[in-house]
Amino acid sequence: MVAHEADYEYVIHKFETEYYTYDPEDDSEVKPGPNTPDINPKDVKKLPSSFIPEVKNECAQIFYRFKCPGSGLFHCILTGLVFDMTREAELLYKIIQWDESVLQPAGKMAAGPLFDIKCCEDAVRQLHFPHCVKTQEALLSDGLLSVAHFTDDAMSFIKPLKITDTHVIVDNPHLSAFGLVLDFLMGIWNKQVKGQVLLFLSPPNHAKQTQNINVLLLPRNIPMTEVSKHHQPSHFILVPSACNLIKNTTYTVHCPVANKIQPKRAEFDMEFGPNYSPTFVIRLPMNTDEVTLTIRDQTDTEVWEHEADLTDHLPFSADGRIPAEKIMVMLLDILEDLNDEEFKKFKWHLKTEVWNNISPIKENYLSKADRNDTVDLMVQTYEITGAVQVMENILKTICRNDLVKKLSTLRH
Structure with missing residues (x-):
């Protein structure tokens, strides 16, 4: 399921909210060296599209699968991973267990899940790993974050090409197991x-x-x-x-x-x-x-x-995941129950709706958004749980309590 891109402003919003915030006046991004790539958000071919992978649960192990339709950036809603693809290919990935004993001698500790990723070797250009480091001071600490790369006979640490507010970006040397690590000798643990x-x-x-x-x-x-x-x-x-x-x-x-x-x-x-x-x-x-x-x-x-x-x-489905696809389809179905005037009012309220301290969707992104685009914008801005709550709040405001009741079927 790849997010639909309606127009130029909508695509830029996808880049800002779903992937990482782009601000040409913001110097908070970490650029470790002169080889840091200059990713231009106006280059539509480089903008991320959301997808929900196929999920299987076998012997308590969750497997993710996605058939990438072509080149570009593709953001997995469930894991936060972003894949920079060169061509059409099938991605297979799962989260495996860290062995902290191999990290400690190198002064490292896990800073994210350990992903085992499989794909055609020439199909993945770069990998973007979600991180949880908050403060700008920590992000500006050179060497704090890196990516551990495990092959059959060795472990190495990859220096990031770029660190954004949300992701650590590295080149793909050889697909195997990758995971974010922190240098615990740098002592940031009094930081949030x-x-x-x-x-x-x-x-x-x-x-x-x-x-x-x-x-x-x-x-x-x-x-x-x-x-x-x-x-x-x-x-x-x-x-x-x-x-x-x-x-x-x-x-x-x-x-x-x-x-x-x-x-x-x-x-x-x-x-x-x-x-x-x-x-x-x-x-x-x-x-x-x-x-x-x-x-x-x-x-x-x-x-x-x-x-x-x-x-x-x-509820969870049998494989233990939140049924994100079901929720997104239901959100779209509810918007389709609104007439054009009600949908216009819904978008008017949406531009002022704050949830979980997340800023509202900008008006110029909503102005040309149809119902499909509006669902994508809500999920990318508020995530799945927030999108459900925001929709419920607005439906109550516009006096469509019948649709609030319909939305409640997602919860029981």
């Missing part, structure tokens, strides 16, 4: 990293009349597909997940209606699998409909707080 707070509601315990919320504090570049497979048959609770966290800092979670919270405090660690166990488990009375959750650091400073509607959850 981009994290995520994920909530999973376990099935109720009827004997004890209780239900649990599993709370996970994770780096933001861990794909939901990899986390969800460890939390079946739990439901993912839809809340804004973005949260800035610090490695080895102790955090607590607070919930006024909880019967019990375990543990009382826990450290945030930069772990990238293979298991994604809960950071906290909150035990609630059964049939609790709504809770307010707060996460505080060791100085008792609030770092994240949200109300969680426990009746408002997204």
Whole structure:
């Protein structure tokens, strides 16, 4: 599924929101040397298109597959990877387990998932890996981020061609296993990293009349597909997940209606699998409909707080992934239920809608967007979970509660 590109301004917006923010006046991008490529966002052939790969779950291992239609940049919505392709080819990739013992002698530690990528050797020009480093100071630290490259008989570290606010870009020397690493000797761990707070509601315990919320504090570049497979048959609770966290800092979670919270405090660690166990488990009375959750650091400073509607959850398919394709089709189906005047009002409200501290879609990007384009813009700007919530908010505003009810079928 490749995102449709309606016109020039829409394509530029895809580059800015889905891939990384481009601003000709912004000097925050890291350029390690004179060989850094100058990627011009006005070069349409170099702009990324979104795709949702085919996903298979075999023996607890998730496999991703995508038939690339031709040359260009292709952004995987589920993993955040971007592939710079030279031609039509089939991509096969999966996330495998790190062996930290081979990184430590080199003064490195994992900073992202380890991807095993297979494709025709001449078909992939560059690879773009999502990172979770937040501060500009950290990004400007020469040598902080690199990409570990594993072959059958050796490990090497690839220096980035460019580091953007979201991705680390490297040339493809030979397809095998790749993963982002940090130089832990540079001591950035008093700095914030981009994290995520994920909530999973376990099935109720009827004997004890209780239900649990599993709370996970994770780096933001861990794909939901990899986390969800460890939390079946739990439901993912839809809340804004973005949260800035610090490695080895102790955090607590607070919930006024909880019967019990375990543990009382826990450290945030930069772990990238293979298991994604809960950071906290909150035990609630059964049939609790709504809770307010707060996460505080060791100085008792609030770092994240949200109300969680426990009746408002997204199901997983049998392979353990959020059904992104189903959600995008439903969003489009709902927009097609709006008449032209209602769709015009929907886009008017969309240009002012803020979710999870993400700025609204710019008006000039929406002006020529049809219904398909609008779904793409929403998913690229707010991601899947945010797009659902934003659509619900606007449908309520324009008094289409019948479509709000239709949208709610995604959650139950």
